[in-house]
Amino acid sequence: MNKFDVLIVGNYNVGNYGDDLLLKSCKQNLKDKSYKVLSPENSDFCTFPAGIRSMFSVNRYIQPFKAVYHCKTVLFGGGGLFNSDKIQSFIIWMPILLLAFLLKKKVYLLGHSFSSKPGFLFAKILSKVDLITVRDFKSYEYLNLAGLKNIQQSKDLALELNFPKIEFEEPKYLLINYRTYKDIDLNKIKKIDKILSMKAKNLGLKKLYCAFDAKLDSEVFKSLGEDYLLAHELKEILPKVKYFACMRLHACLFCLKNKIPGLALSYASKVKGLFNTYNFKNVVDLHSNHIKNLENFKFNSQLVDFKEIPGNPWEKLK
Numbered sequence: 001m002n003k004f005d006v007l008i009v010g011n012y013n014v015g016n017y018g019d020d021l022l023l024k025s026c027k028q029n030l031k032d033k034s035y036k037v038l039s040p041e042n043s044d045f046c047t048f049p050a051g052i053r054s055m056f057s058v059n060r061y062i063q064p065f066k067a068v069y070h071c072k073t074v075l076f077g078g079g080g081l082f083n084s085d086k087i088q089s090f091i092i093w094m095p096i097l098l099l100a101f102l103l104k105k106k107v108y109l110l111g112h113s114f115s116s117k118p119g120f121l122f123a124k125i126l127s128k129v130d131l132i133t134v135r136d137f138k139s140y141e142y143l144n145l146a147g148l149k150n151i152q153q154s155k156d157l158a159l160e161l162n163f164p165k166i167e168f169e170e171p172k173y174l175l176i177n178y179r180t181y182k183d184i185d186l187n188k189i190k191k192i193d194k195i196l197s198m199k200a201k202n203l204g205l206k207k208l209y210c211a212f213d214a215k216l217d218s219e220v221f222k223s224l225g226e227d228y229l230l231a232h233e234l235k236e237i238l239p240k241v242k243y244f245a246c247m248r249l250h251a252c253l254f255c256l257k258n259k260i261p262g263l264a265l266s267y268a269s270k271v272k273g274l275f276n277t278y279n280f281k282n283v284v285d286l287h288s289n290h291i292k293n294l295e296n297f298k299f300n301s302q303l304v305d306f307k308e309i310p311g312n313p314w315e316k317l318k
Helices: 017-029 059-070 087-102 120-126 137-145 186-203 216-224 249-257 269-277 290-296 313-317
Strands: 004-009 035-039 071-079 106-112 131-134 151-153 173-177 206-211 241-246 262-266 283-285
Touching: 004 017, 004 059, 017 035, 017 071, 017 249, 035 059, 059 071, 059 087, 071 087, 087 106, 087 120, 106 313, 131 137, 131 313, 137 151, 137 269, 173 186, 186 206, 186 216, 186 241, 186 290, 206 216, 241 249, 249 262, 249 269, 262 269, 269 283, 283 290
Parallel strands: 004 035, 004 071, 071 106, 106 131, 131 151, 173 206, 173 241, 241 262, 262 283
Antiparallel strands: none
C-alpha cells in the first residue's frame, strides 16, 4: 500500500446524516490531498472491534494499524467522538488516537465537542494533539479548565459546506426530528410530540417526521406509529417546510443553513452549548421545565439571528 497524506477518522457511513456531512466537509477541504477514511463500517479501513461479533474478525485488528502506519496525518473529523457521557465512544476512538501517537503521526481534532472537563489522564493525552478545534464555547471552557493550550474555537465542520439556495413554495410542513438519549425516553418524546402536534394544527401545518439517523431515529418514529422520511430524501420536499422542531444537532444546523426558522430541542449539553455560542436563542432544554417552555414557545417566520464562528483550521493541514 502506498503512503497517503491524511487518514480521516470518524463515525461515518453508518446512517447518521450529520456525521456524513462532517465527512463531506473533510473531503471538500482536503481535495488537494490524498486521503482515506477509517470508520466503524463501509470505509477504506474499519475501527478496532467494539462489539461481540467484530471481536472474532482478525481483519478488524489489522486494519487500524495499516491505516495509521501508511498515513502522514491523522484527522479526527468532527463531532462528539470523545464523549464522557458514553464510555463506548472512548472504547472505539481512544485506541486510534493512542496508536497515532505511538507511530509518531501528526494528529488533529477538528470541530469537536466535549461534554465535561477532561480528567488528568485524558487531558495529558489531549495535550499531545497538534491542534484541537471545538465548535462551542462550553467545550472550549472545559478544555481550558483542564489546562490545554492547543485549542481554539471554530465552526462545526458541516457549516463549511455550501448549501444551495432554496426557492420556497407554499408552506405545508413542520419538520420534526426526535431521538432517545439517556432519560429522554419514548414516554417523554410522546409528551413532546403531543404539544408539537397541537402547534402544527394551530399553524395549519402538517407534521413531517425525518430521521437523521437511519436506524435510531427510525425506531422512534416506528414506535410512535408515524410515517417518516430519511434525511437524504428531504431535498424535494424541503421548499415546503415552514418551521423545524428538531433534537439532533445537525438536523437543526441543516435547517438553519437552509434558512428555515424553528426550534432546537436540547437533549444534551453539546446542543445547548453550541447554540448559545452561535447566538441562537430558540432552544428548549429537555432537562429543565421543558413542557411549560415548549407550550409557551411561539414559532415565528422571521429567521432568527444565527452567527457562525469565523476561522479556518484547515490552513494547519496545508
